[in-house]
Amino acid sequence: MDGIDYRRNVEAAIRDGLASDAARTYLVRMGFDVGTYEPLTGAFDDGALTPEDARQGRPIHAD
16 A cells, blocks of 8 residues: 555544644645634533434534
8 A cells, every 4th residue: 555554543533633643634635724623522511422413413514
């Protein structure tokens, strides 16, 4: 392959979010402005998201 350990990068992104250098670098390379990212987890009382919450929120946050 290309020498990139994708599994490690994905695991770091899941665990660390944008604190992961690998995740930030990848997203910037793909054209995302990571400086404007606003996590939605603060919008949930306990930080948990049910499948129903996700279905309802997707159209709202897709724009």
